[in-house]
Amino acid sequence: MEMLLTFLGTGSSQGVPVVACGCDTCRSTDPRDARLRTSVLVEVRDVRLVIDVGPDFRQQMLRAQVRSLDGILLTHEHRDHIAGLDDVRAFNWVQGSPVDVWASPRTAEAVRRDFSYAFAPAGIKYPGAPEVRLHEVHNYAPFDVAGVAVQPLRVMHGSMPIMGFRIGALAYITDISHIDPSEIERLRGIDVLVLSAVRLIPHPAHLSLQQAIDLFAQIVPRRGYITHVGHQLPPHAEMQGLLPSGVELAYDGLCVEL
Ligand SMILES: [Zn+2]
Ligand SMILES: [Zn+2]
Ligand SMILES: [Zn+2]
Known part of the structure; x- marks a missing residue:
């Protein structure tokens, strides 16, 4: 095995079930229909990185028993992708160092604004505030995390350009x-x-x-996984019948070896 991909969360911005919703998917008792906010853990040799740190980051780190982190990659600044950043404090404490975070200049600016207390000058900064070393990724230039090469991908999210990532034989968008x-x-x-x-x-x-299925057919990976799943999609058990072979609906806790 070269790389291990673990889906920490596979739900859309509100997670699944959605608070106060009584739809079939939200009422499902299938554990695969319980989805925390979208995030993955990527492990390459002894390097461990997380893509996006949404509001469920703490719970995801506990559930996956992650004890050290070499870096965090942010796709964009929507709350469901950055809200958990405060909880890097646990890793600051254990590792005795700031956590390295890579983001586009726009996302980095949002992080500095939303977590301003973490970027206060020495002397003013609250002791115990998160320690983050923010690396701005300009023009989708490749970078590396502890020796693991990452190629950012330019992806549109409505009218907003955001980042996907290619890491070896894995692409996460x-x-x-x-x-x-x-x-x-x-x-x-x-x-x-x-x-x-x-x-x-x-x-x-x-x-x-259907648009995702069409894009899988155009790119033709060996294996395809769908994430950021909303409660408007049918329950997991009904979904596989809607997908072509080679494409699966991801679920929280799913591990994929590459
Ligand atoms: Zn999102
Ligand atoms: Zn629902
Ligand atoms: Zn978004």
Whole structure:
């Protein structure tokens, strides 16, 4: 095994079940229909990184028993992808160092604004505030996390350009509504492709299920997984019948070896 991908959360912005919702998917007793906010853990040799730190980050770190982190990659600044950043304090304490975070300049600016207390000057900064070393990724330039090469991908989320990531034979793209053909070129030869799809009918800022299926057919990874799943999609058990072979609906806790 070269790499291990663990789905820490596979739900859309509100998670599944949605608070106060009585739909079939939200009432499902199938554990695969209980979805925390979208995030993955990627382990390459002894390097461990997380893509996105939503409001469920703490619970996800406990559930997956993650004891150290080498870096966090942020796709974009929506709350369901950054709200848990305060909880890196646990890793600051255990590792005795700031946590490295990579983000686009716009997302980095949002992080500095939303977590301003973590970026206060020495002397003013509250002792015990999160320690974050923020690395801005300009123009989708490749970078590495503790020796693991990461290629950012330019993805559109409605009218907003955000980042997907290619790491070796894995490509992880959430909150996508469009990707240019030039970026699809960067996905040649991938083994595992993760794409988001929130519901059956089109959405202005997300792929529908059919649009995601069409994109899998265009990119042709060996294995495809769907994440950022909304409660508007049918319960997990009914979903596999709607998907072509080679494409699966991810669920929280699913581990994929590459
Ligand atoms: Zn989202
Ligand atoms: Zn519901
Ligand atoms: Zn979003």
